[in-house]
Amino acid sequence: MKIICPKGSLLYGVNTVSKAVPTRTTMAVLECILIDASEGVIKLTANDTELGIETRIEGTIEQPGVIALDARVFSDIVRKLPENDITIETGETFKTRISCEKTEINIVGKSGEDFSPLPKLQQSNEIVISQFTFKEVIRQTIFSIADNDNTKIMTGECFEIKNDQLRVISLDGHRISVRKVKLKGTYPDVKVIVPGKTLSEVSKILPGEADRDVNIYLERNHIMFQFDTTTVVSRLIEGEFFKIDTMLVSEYDTKLSIKKKDLLDCIDRASLLVKEGDKKPIVMKIEDEKMNLKMISFIGSMNEEIDIRKEGKDIEIAFNPKFCMDALRVIDDEDITMYMRNAKSPCFIRDEADTYIYLILPVNFNSGSR
Amino acid sequence: MKIICPKGSLLYGVNTVSKAVPTRTTMAVLECILIDASEGVIKLTANDTELGIETRIEGTIEQPGVIALDARVFSDIVRKLPENDITIETGETFKTRISCEKTEINIVGKSGEDFSPLPKLQQSNEIVISQFTFKEVIRQTIFSIADNDNTKIMTGECFEIKNDQLRVISLDGHRISVRKVKLKGTYPDVKVIVPGKTLSEVSKILPGEADRDVNIYLERNHIMFQFDTTTVVSRLIEGEFFKIDTMLVSEYDTKLSIKKKDLLDCIDRASLLVKEGDKKPIVMKIEDEKMNLKMISFIGSMNEEIDIRKEGKDIEIAFNPKFCMDALRVIDDEDITMYMRNAKSPCFIRDEADTYIYLILPVNFNSGSR
Numbered sequence: 001m002k003i004i005c006p007k008g009s010l011l012y013g014v015n016t017v018s019k020a021v022p023t024r025t026t027m028a029v030l031e032c033i034l035i036d037a038s039e040g041v042i043k044l045t046a047n048d049t050e051l052g053i054e055t056r057i058e059g060t061i062e063q064p065g066v067i068a069l070d071a072r073v074f075s076d077i078v079r080k081l082p083e084n085d086i087t088i089e090t091g092e093t094f095k096t097r098i099s100c101e102k103t104e105i106n107i108v109g110k111s112g113e114d115f116s117p118l119p120k121l122q123q124s125n126e127i128v129i130s131q132f133t134f135k136e137v138i139r140q141t142i143f144s145i146a147d148n149d150n151t152k153i154m155t156g157e158c159f160e161i162k163n164d165q166l167r168v169i170s171l172d173g174h175r176i177s178v179r180k181v182k183l184k185g186t187y188p189d190v191k192v193i194v195p196g197k198t199l200s201e202v203s204k205i206l207p208g209e210a211d212r213d214v215n216i217y218l219e220r221n222h223i224m225f226q227f228d229t230t231t232v233v234s235r236l237i238e239g240e241f242f243k244i245d246t247m248l249v250s251e252y253d254t255k256l257s258i259k260k261k262d263l264l265d266c267i268d269r270a271s272l273l274v275k276e277g278d279k280k281p282i283v284m285k286i287e288d289e290k291m292n293l294k295m296i297s298f299i300g301s302m303n304e305e306i307d308i309r310k311e312g313k314d315i316e317i318a319f320n321p322k323f324c325m326d327a328l329r330v331i332d333d334e335d336i337t338m339y340m341r342n343a344k345s346p347c348f349i350r351d352e353a354d355t356y357i358y359l360i361l362p363v364n365f366n367s368g369s370r
Numbered sequence: 371m372k373i374i375c376p377k378g379s380l381l382y383g384v385n386t387v388s389k390a391v392p393t394r395t396t397m398a399v400l401e402c403i404l405i406d407a408s409e410g411v412i413k414l415t416a417n418d419t420e421l422g423i424e425t426r427i428e429g430t431i432e433q434p435g436v437i438a439l440d441a442r443v444f445s446d447i448v449r450k451l452p453e454n455d456i457t458i459e460t461g462e463t464f465k466t467r468i469s470c471e472k473t474e475i476n477i478v479g480k481s482g483e484d485f486s487p488l489p490k491l492q493q494s495n496e497i498v499i500s501q502f503t504f505k506e507v508i509r510q511t512i513f514s515i516a517d518n519d520n521t522k523i524m525t526g527e528c529f530e531i532k533n534d535q536l537r538v539i540s541l542d543g544h545r546i547s548v549r550k551v552k553l554k555g556t557y558p559d560v561k562v563i564v565p566g567k568t569l570s571e572v573s574k575i576l577p578g579e580a581d582r583d584v585n586i587y588l589e590r591n592h593i594m595f596q597f598d599t600t601t602v603v604s605r606l607i608e609g610e611f612f613k614i615d616t617m618l619v620s621e622y623d624t625k626l627s628i629k630k631k632d633l634l635d636c637i638d639r640a641s642l643l644v645k646e647g648d649k650k651p652i653v654m655k656i657e658d659e660k661m662n663l664k665m666i667s668f669i670g671s672m673n674e675e676i677d678i679r680k681e682g683k684d685i686e687i688a689f690n691p692k693f694c695m696d697a698l699r700v701i702d703d704e705d706i707t708m709y710m711r712n713a714k715s716p717c718f719i720r721d722e723a724d725t726y727i728y729l730i731l732p733v734n735f736n737s738g739s740r
Contacts, residue, residue, distance in 0.1 A: 073642070079637045103639060107670030181487070234453055269450045269473060299443055300477030 001039050001065025001087040005057060007078065010086055013057040014075045014231055016044040018054040019201040021071040029114045032068035032143070033075075036089065036112065039060045041350055045118065046071060051198050052118040053205070056101035058194045058230040058250035063089075065098055066112030074098075077105055118233045125190050125218040126165060127183055131227055132210040137168050137179045138203040140330040140356060145196040146172040156193040158241040159218065169244060170196075175323050176359040192218050194240055200235035206228065248357060250348045254312040256286060262306045263291075265327040270302045271321040281318035281363045284339075286310060295321070317343045318365035327358040372459040373407050375427060375447065377470070380456055383427040384445040386600055387416040389571040391441040399484045403445075405458065406482065407431045415488065416441060421568050423487040423575070425490035426599040433459075436482030436516025437466055444468075447475055488603045492646040494561050495588040497536060497553055501597055502580040507538050507549045508573040510700040510726060515566040516542040522589045523573035526563040528611040529588065539614060540566075545693050546614055546696035560588050563611055568593070575600065589673040618727060620718045622709035624682040626656060630706045632676045633661075634698040639673045641663035641691040651688035656680060656710075665691070687713045697728040 014033060021032055024050070034045040044060065045054040067090045081100040089097045094109040118134040131136075133306065146154035151173075158169040166181045202225055206214060214227040225232040267282055274280045276295050288310055295302045317340055327349055328336070339348040343362055350357040384403060396417070402416040415424040435462045448456065451470040459467045464479040499507075516524035521543075528539040536551045544547055572595055576584060584597040595602040623695060637652055644650045644667050655662040658680055665672045687710055697719055698706070707720040713732055720727040 070669075076642045077639070078581060078634075080642055082635070102676070103636070103645070103672065105672045105673045230540070265452070266473070269447070269475070272446045272450055272475075273475070299440075300475060301477045304473045306472070322473070343447065 001037050001067055003035070003037070003059050003061050004032055004085050004175065005059030005228075006210045007081055007083050007086050009058040011075075011078050013055050014071075014078050014304070016055045016205045016238055017044045017053045017238060018071055018332055019205055020046040020048055020051045020076055020232075022048040029068060031071055032110055032115065033071045034066065034068045034112055034130065036066050038064045038066050040064075040258055045115070047118060049116060050195065051232070051234045053201075053233075054118055054231045056317070062184050065090060066110050066128055067094060067108065067334040068110040068115050069096060077080075077107075077117070077253070083251050085339070089329060118231065119222060120226050121222055121233065122255040123217050123224070125161075127161065127187060127216045127218070128185075128213050129181060129183070129216065130136050131206050131212050131214050133181060134214050134216075135203055135206050135208040136332075137166075137188075138199045139181050141168050141170045141177045142196060142200055142203070143170075143326045143330065144172050144175050144177040145170045150235060152237060153193055153239045153241060154193050155197075156237040157199060158191065158193055159223075159242075161218070162189050162191075163186050169243065171242065174320070174361050175327070175359070176247065177327070178198055178244070178248070178289075178357040178359075180355055190218050191241065193237040193239065194223050195234060195237055198223070198232070202232055203222045205232075206312065236284045246347070247359065249343060250339050250350070252312065252341050252348070254286060254310065254315045254340045256291070256338050256340075257309040257335055258291065258338065259305060260328055260331060262337075264325060265322045266293050266304050266306060267306070267324050267328070271325065273302055274298040274321065275313045277301065279320070279363075281365050282321040282324065283318045283365050286318045315340055315343065317347065319362055320361055323360050327360065331356065358361055371407050371436055372433040372457070372548075373405070373412055373429050373431050374455050375429030377411065377451055377453050377456050380427040380524045381445075381448050382443075383414040384448050385424045385644065386425045386575045387414045387423045387558065387577055388441055388445055389417055389603055390416040390421045392418040395543060399480055400437060400478045402480055402485065403441045404436065404438045404482055404485045406436050408432075408436050410434075415485070417486055417488060418528075419486060420565065421571060421604045422602070423571075424488055424601045424603075432601050436458060437464060438480040438482050438485050439466060439477065440479075442549055443477060444488065447477075461536070467736075488601065489592055490588055491587055491603065492591055493594070493596050495531075495558065497586045497588070498555075498583050499551060499586065500580055501550060501578050501582050501584050502650065504584050505573055505576050505578040506658050507536075507551060510550050511527060511538050511540045511547040512542075512566060512570055512573070513696045513700065514542050514545050514547040515540045521613060522607055523609045525567075526565045526607040527569060529593070530561045531557050531588070532559050532561075539611070541612065541614065542726070544731050545697070546617065546727070546731075547697070548614070548618070548724075548727040550725055553738045554659060561611065562588050562593060563607040563609065564593050565604060565607055567636055568602070572602055575602075595656060595725065614700075617716070620709050620720070622662045622681065622682065622711055622718070624656060624685045624710045626681070627663070627705055628661065628680040628707050630698055630701060630704060633681050636663050636671070636674050636676060637691045637698070639674070641695065643672055644691065645667045645669065647678070649690070649733075651735045652691040653685045653686065653735050655684075657684050661740055685713065687717065687732050689717070689732055693705040693730050696729065701726065701728075 036043045042059045049167045098105045098110045157287045160167045166180045169176050217224040270282050273353050283294045291308045293304045293308045346359045406413045412429045456470045462672045466479045468475045530537045536555050538549045540547045587594040587621045640652050650667040653664045661676045661678045
């Protein structure tokens with residue numbers, strides 16, 4: 001094989017597929033990036049068998065062929081070479097010569113034959129969303145997946161298509177995040193669970209342009225994302241996702257509007273008084289026109305008042321400050337609306353159109369410390 | 371005590387003195403910042419008994435007094451408060467109320483009486499250097515101090531005043547860095563060893579303005595730095611520094627000029643092939659008009675040529691790539707001059723005026739692998 005690629009293009013490709021290189025594995029070939037120039041185009045691929053990424057890059061093929069190179073070594077080399085055309089040439093026993101201007105580096109690759117290719121999908125159940133919207137949807141839900149494997153299903157996000165609408169749901173037992181996106185066109189109903197890791201890697205490599213799309217294919221065992229010259233294929237998580245619709249019925253006795261930034265800044269300050277591992281709640285006392293926030297910890301106490309608009313009953317309710325901040329940080333609206341029923345029932349933060357719903361369970365607070 | 375300070379001013383002060391707060395200590399009061407508003411000005415102080423920093427900040431004193439507050443908690447609070455005036459007010463049993471706009475935070479401080487003040491110095495042996503120059507001098511020498519305490523003296527830098535010139539020297543057994551600064555005025559000869567940690571902290575808080583000075587006082591056991599509204603006092607390292615002048619006599623058989631960036635980029639690429647812990651040298655083969663650089667490791671090999679201008683003999687010599695890069699990174703000149711004698715004698719990188727001298731010992735290289 002002999003190919004010549006502009007450094008920028010090669011670096012983009014290497015950075016993209018590297019997201020599917022496992023950090024630790026017993027199969028050395030998985031730590032490699034496959035360079036495939038056997039079929040008239042130059043393709044880079046990495047595949048950890050759960051998640052695979054393939055991308056096509058610019059370049060000239062002088063001699064077709066295939067080689068697998070250690071991902072870390074190869075990407076380090078590409079990054080540090082001068083900004084110019086890079087030539088990659090393989091010889092006997094997978095010896096690989098990487099050269100650029102007056103630099104010449106020799107490393108030993110591996111046979112491309114041991115490399116597992118991406119699974120071939122039928123490309124059914126296609127949906128098309130703008131890259132920007134899809135990246136936002138991931139950002140606005142990914143934070144509330146569970147971070148351990150005790151309940152495997154909770155480490156993924158549910159993608160549900162129903163009534164020509166995509167609903168993305170994540171939950172961890174203390175909170176639920178829901179984002180809805182209206183789709184263009186007509187779609188059959190389908191429901192799958194996508195690993196959180198896949199979504200966070202896709203989100204990293206997705207340029208996020210508003211005028212370019214990502215095509216998503218949902219199949220029985222796999223999901224595929226296609227954008228620009230890149231294809232990502234991931235296994236799905238098996239199982240039945242939680243039925244959340246009964247939990248989302250939000251009858252409320254208190255409805256309030258508040259400036260998002262005021263509330264976020266205030267809870268952020270309060271959480272200064274909480275050391276890691278401590279479980280001190282932020283207590284909100286909601287009256288007409290104002291919310292009083294209080295935090296008492298071993299370090300000290302905080303007291304603050306924020307202006308609000310309220311309908312319905314006064315209420316006193318407490319939350320894990322982190323859960324409030326996580327949701328507030330991803331909401332783009334300046335003014336938000338919160339719905340509450342009583343100190344034991346979930347609180348909802350949602351917009352009129354239910355584009356987003358954040359459900360947060362309250363926590364007990366010691367009324368003696370008020 | 372009751373004081374009112376603009377947030378910006380308080381935050382600057384807290385960030386400045388925090389550099390002298392020890393990360394781990396058995397004396398809780400050392401983890402505090404002392405706020406002293408007893409003498410008509412507001413001073414913040416932190417002091418870990420080796421290194422002490424004091425800075426004067428803007429603000430209004432409504433009631434004089436002194437309080438010591440936990441440095442981490444206090445600086446977190448100041449950072450997160452709104453951009454407005456912050457009021458700090460102490461009550462009984464060191465209760466402290468920090469308020470800003472509608473936020474009110476209560477923490478418990480400590481008596482200022484347990485706090486050790488900065489040592490009082492006589493302010494003798496004063497030298498004056500521009501902040502910019504002094505910050506540069508630290509950056510250009512600090513990297514070659516020893517990073518462990520086996521030889522205490524090597525963890526500091528020698529400050530030597532002689533012939534109205536300041537010479538700063540650091541060394542770690544494999545290399546020596548020397549920076550000279552011409553002083554304005556006449557000075558008695560003096561020589562002290564300043565802890566590396568002190569210099570790196572000073573360098574962090576020194577704004578580095580070219581048109582503002584830092585005043586430095588060298589005494590028997592202490593060094594003091596004064597700039598803007600800040601005073602830093604540090605203990606010195608006891609002992610006699612190494613006599614380096616005999617080592618710096620640089621007779622040479624090969625003198626070469628090279629573009630610094632070319633050499634640095636090339637060695638940087640070569641070091642990709644060296645995993646941590648590996649001790650592979652970069653081998654330089656110097657001939658007329660060109661330097662050939664070679665690196666052979668378990669990962670692969672690199673070969674590169676750089677244009678040079680050379681006087682004297684051809685030579686082949688090898689170095690620890692890190693030591694070369696460390697020195698090259700801090701030199702501001704575009705073209706550098708290197709002096710060598712043979713493959714076992716130190717290599718010198720220095721400018722005509724000896725403003726800087728970097729001595730690097732070569733390493734053995736296996737001639738079989740050439």
